[in-house]
Amino acid sequence: MKNFDTIIGQRAVREHLQNSLALGKISQAYMISGEKGMGKKLMATAFAKALLCEERSEGEKESCGSCHSCKQVESHNHPDLIYVTHDKPQLISVDEIRKQVVGDVLIRPYQSRYKVYIIDEAELMNEQAQNALLKTIEEPPEYAVILILTSNEQMMLQTVRSRCIKLSMTPLTKEEIKKILTGGNNISPVQAERVLSFSRGNPGRAKELVLSETFEKKRTLLIRILSGLADSSVYQWTDNIEDLSSDKKELASCFDLMEDWYRDVLLYKAGALKEQLIYQDAFAKVAQGADTYSYRQLQRNFEALTVAREQLKRQVRPQLILENLFTELRRTK
Ligand SMILES: [Zn+2]
The missing domain is CATH 3.40.50.300 (P-loop containing nucleotide triphosphate hydrolases)
Structure with missing residues (x-):
């Protein structure tokens, strides 16, 4: 060592x-x-x-x-x-x-x-x-x-x-972080996958996240939001924006988690197995998303996330970014 x-x-x-x-x-x-x-x-x-x-x-x-x-x-x-x-x-x-x-x-x-x-x-x-x-x-x-x-x-x-x-020192790749987490830390590959996007290439942060309850909460919140977006009422939607925009620093990582989500939906729609997904623990919801969204709309979702990231860099107000983003993500076709 x-x-x-x-x-x-x-x-x-x-x-x-x-x-x-x-x-x-x-x-x-x-x-x-x-x-x-x-x-x-x-x-x-x-x-x-x-x-x-x-x-x-x-x-x-x-x-x-x-x-x-x-x-x-x-x-x-x-x-x-x-x-x-x-x-x-x-x-x-x-x-x-x-x-x-x-x-x-x-x-x-x-x-x-x-x-x-x-x-x-x-x-x-x-x-x-x-x-x-x-x-x-x-x-x-x-x-x-x-x-x-x-x-x-x-x-x-x-x-x-x-x-x-x-x-x-420079940020590690997701593969490198995964290797560190699963090598002798008693952390399973599935647990590791969950935190990769959020760890932003920092292995210390990744280890912390695996053990963190706040991270689990945020991830659970995102799963709830994303899987319910297509049929949510305006009121729920406002609450969600409140919850997410409260921590501006975490927003970029939230976008990464969202991208992982739609990536899963797309993969499953294209015939991937459960084992290939990041959100294996929310498998039923991923499958539901695959039924709900068209390929074309999934493509638009990725584009909307790219736009949201750019807006965040340009210091656009988080509430506004999320409103625009969710407007796009609510579409299904
Ligand atoms: Zn020696």
Whole structure:
């Protein structure tokens, strides 16, 4: 575990770090940015593990996974791997940076060639803390490697950013997320399918969603709305718009879920089996939709969703977007 080999997705970041290892060209400061849940810490740890591994020979791209050092990294117990900690949840103070990095870096590694610092949630460093850190990354001892992880690169001082090799984590494909969820997490492929659209390429978020009751509620609500749209009264319709537009941030994901729904309806209409559907748990309703909607109208539904997404980007009011969308989705022929 915690090897590059076990990381799914993020090929560009992985390859950059592994090439540095292969070439023996290790930079002393890296900034890995990406949303919370994207696996920045796992990536940083895999890199640290390879740097510290006792059995890795020059030019090798991966830790051995079994030496004393590798085991220490696995158990969070390596004296030359420092995870910077902080007392206040929303702040990494200048004292914490001075004590754990600036001062500590002057002490030579205990047992390895490198001494690796991982500063997670680095955006929580205030300006003073970042300035203190800057001194270290401007003139680090040759054994020091500083890994700065952040979900908000804009909060980092330009002076700090410009000293780092910058790597960005990118959204995973649905297949990759599915692989992560079903690999040893006790999550079934069917459970995984449900959250793929909503997770927006973020495996951490996907894991949370699988366990989240609010997500289940929203999904259930959408199934109810979509399966009833064709014969709903205007009043129900208004309530639905209220429910959905309350959280503007989630609206784009709702459109993804809707697209999955009509995709299922279309597939089933074209002869797909229940096992091929995402909404297997609402199979009867999907089948009903396949009877209700014409092929031509399903095509229009997809187009209406594309329009809705564009409107959302252009900051059109959510209520208005949904009214337009539902007007189209209510048609059956
Ligand atoms: Zn090793």
